[in-house]
Amino acid sequence: MFNLLAAEKIKLSRSKKLMIVIGIFLLLPIIQVVNTQLNVSNGKELVQAVDTVINGASGILMIDKNGLTILLVISAFISFFIGEEFQNGTIRNALSLGRSRMHYYLSKLATAAIVSLLGVFVLTAMGMISFSIVFGFGSVAEISNYLPYAMKTFSTLYLLILANVSVYVMISFQTKNSGVSMVWCFLYTIATGFLPDIFQQTENFKHVSDWFTETFLFYYDFASIEGLATYPEMNLVSLITILLSSTLGIILFNRTDIK
Amino acid sequence: MSETILKSMNVSKIYGKHKALDKVSIEIKRGMIYGLIGENGAGKSTFMRIIMGLITTDEGKMELFGETDKKGLQHARRRMGQSIETPALYPELTARENLRVQAANGGVSEREIDDLLHLMKLEHTGKKKAKNFSLGMRQRLAIASTLITNPEFLILDEPTNGLDPSGIVEMREIIQRLVNERGITVLLSSHLLDELSQIATHYGILHKGKIIKEISKEDLALETRQYVELETSEVQQAVTVLDELGVKDYEVKSKTEIHIYERLDDVATINRSLVLANLDVSRIGTTRQKLEDYFLQLTGGNRHV
Numbered sequence: 031m032f033n034l035l036a037a038e039k040i041k042l043s044r045s046k047k048l049m050i051v052i053g054i055f056l057l058l059p060i061i062q063v064v065n066t067q068l069n070v071s072n073g074k075e076l077v078q079a080v081d082t083v084i085n086g087a088s089g090i091l092m093i094d095k096n097g098l099t100i101l102l103v104i105s106a107f108i109s110f111f112i113g114e115e116f117q118n119g120t121i122r123n124a125l126s127l128g129r130s131r132m133h134y135y136l137s138k139l140a141t142a143a144i145v146s147l148l149g150v151f152v153l154t155a156m157g158m159i160s161f162s163i164v165f166g167f168g169s170v171a172e173i174s175n176y177l178p179y180a181m182k183t184f185s186t187l188y189l190l191i192l193a194n195v196s197v198y199v200m201i202s203f204q205t206k207n208s209g210v211s212m213v214w215c216f217l218y219t220i221a222t223g224f225l226p227d228i229f230q231q232t233e234n235f236k237h238v239s240d241w242f243t244e245t246f247l248f249y250y251d252f253a254s255i256e257g258l259a260t261y262p263e264m265n266l267v268s269l270i271t272i273l274l275s276s277t278l279g280i281i282l283f284n285r286t287d288i289k
Numbered sequence: 290m291s292e293t294i295l296k297s298m299n300v301s302k303i304y305g306k307h308k309a310l311d312k313v314s315i316e317i318k319r320g321m322i323y324g325l326i327g328e329n330g331a332g333k334s335t336f337m338r339i340i341m342g343l344i345t346t347d348e349g350k351m352e353l354f355g356e357t358d359k360k361g362l363q364h365a366r367r368r369m370g371q372s373i374e375t376p377a378l379y380p381e382l383t384a385r386e387n388l389r390v391q392a393a394n395g396g397v398s399e400r401e402i403d404d405l406l407h408l409m410k411l412e413h414t415g416k417k418k419a420k421n422f423s424l425g426m427r428q429r430l431a432i433a434s435t436l437i438t439n440p441e442f443l444i445l446d447e448p449t450n451g452l453d454p455s456g457i458v459e460m461r462e463i464i465q466r467l468v469n470e471r472g473i474t475v476l477l478s479s480h481l482l483d484e485l486s487q488i489a490t491h492y493g494i495l496h497k498g499k500i501i502k503e504i505s506k507e508d509l510a511l512e513t514r515q516y517v518e519l520e521t522s523e524v525q526q527a528v529t530v531l532d533e534l535g536v537k538d539y540e541v542k543s544k545t546e547i548h549i550y551e552r553l554d555d556v557a558t559i560n561r562s563l564v565l566a567n568l569d570v571s572r573i574g575t576t577r578q579k580l581e582d583y584f585l586q587l588t589g590g591n592r593h594v
Contacts, residue, residue: 037393044382119377124394126341126373127438128366288343 034124034137048145051107055149058096059157063164078171078253086162087169088253090180092154093187097247098223100150101194105215108142108198113208121288135280139199146195150188170253183252186261193243193271194219200279223248243268291318294442294474295340300349302335309335311498312349317476322468324489325478326584332498333478334374337444341371370435373446376427380420384411384430387419388437395438405433425456432463443467445477449484461488482580496588513583517549517556520572530566534559
């Protein structure tokens with residue numbers, strides 16, 4: 031497993047796609063702070079519940095503000111990162127050395143998780159810094175103890191992203207092709223992102239939506255006391271999603287013929 | 290008796306209604322260069338993938354380095370290297386980086402990288418990415434990549450595919466050198482018997498998923514060797530003349546045909562002696578069954594080979 035991770039490190043150190051992902055997460059907060067500043071200059075008043083990030087302190091919510099963008103960028107990265115191994119045939123190099131398929135799968139999942147963590151960390155840090163420079167650090171309303179809140183919020187938001195990463199990894203291992211994987215990942219993200227909104231309108235399906243991590247990511251306020259109270263539920267749903275998708279992914283991958 | 294490296298016992302693979310492999314049984318011993326010959330779609334790559342554990346079998350058993358259970362096979366595969374179909378490389382990485390990745394995959398040291406780059410004549414590729422390599426260079430890099438883990442058994446699927454004549458010769462030399470210098474046992478495939486005949490020590494002919502013949506290099510040479518074909522209506526007298534000439538290695542094939550396996554450069558003398566003995570010689574000349582013809586004869590005359 032550690033050998034496989036060492037191989038991933040060499041590959042990623044030369045990966046242009048990783049540079050693009052990090053580049054996007056570096057630039058996005060800068061573009062957003064400039065855009066917000068322009069809106070404020072034009073007389074718009076910033077409201078935390080609507081704009082999510084309004085100062086340096088609320089910059090911890092950059093994952094919440096950019097949930098869909100993060101998911102789409104990371105899903106594209108994972109689709110290439112895994113799909114190309116199948117398309118180039120390089121997956122054979124590791125597996126034919128007697129490496130277990132479970133270890134191979136987990137090494138890819140671990141790498142995708144680390145890249146996602148790096149990405150969202152860069153995004154959050156840049157968001158906090160750039161919003162602090164323009165709007166000051168300020169505070170998050172209703173939050174008295176900022177540091178524990180920030181740590182809890184970041185880890186909860188990251189776990190929600192990780193749950194999706196786990197699903198994308200499963201999809202990529204099943205489709206074995208970057209393009210096809212990307213389409214299915216996009217469809218999954220869009221469907222689980224927008225279906226909860228429809229389900230919320232019905233009585234029978236209302237609670238079903240709480241089993242999608244996107245429901246929390248897109249429709250919950252992470253700066254409110256009510257939002258904070260649902261963190262354990264969010265973490266539970268995320269962990270169950272990771273566990274189920276990874277187990278299913280490994281079982282299916284073990285049965286897959288490698289061309 | 291040398292150690293058995295690979296033994297497949299009635300291995301079958303079925304895709305839907307198509308039987309890609311049908312009870313394939315072969316045995317490869319240490320030191321062999323086993324050539325697996327078959328037309329496109331005969332099942333060569335499928336069989337190689339099964340050996341490497343990339344696809345599962347529907348029937349039959351596989352033995353690698355004496356191991357037969359799942360865990361044992363997985364462990365045995367660490368002593369093997371493969372290059373199946375196209376060279377499997379990371380196009381964005383250099384030759385050295387590609388080797389570093391494979392060294393990491395195998396959990397081995399990077400010490401041998403320089404030697405391997407030198408062995409495969411890739412030491413001057415520097416920062417050139419694998420995607421910019423010629424096919425020959427990519428094939429060589431793929432083989433270098435398989436060697437980084439010091440395999441005892443190498444599986445090469447059509448390693449000369451797409452190479453120009455000089456590339457084919459070079460690849461043949463590389464394989465020969467690996468066998469001589471490193472004592473590696475090799476299983477390689479091709480759809481050209483003629484090409485394999487210059488390197489392989491044993492052959493398995495795979496046709497429509499079945500092994501239809503296994504033959505050693507020596508036996509193949511015997512079956513396809515060059516001879517003088519003599520056609521005459523008086524075979525008995527011709528045999529007397531041949532005996533008088535001191536020819537010993539000949540075979541009476543029919544009432545009108547004799548095959549002479551020696552003095553191939555002396556056809557004129559043989560002919561003169563037969564004519565002087567008043568024999569009617571309707572045809573005499575050296576001939577050889579081409580390897581392709583031999584293959585076609587075995588496989589039922591598929592013209593693609």
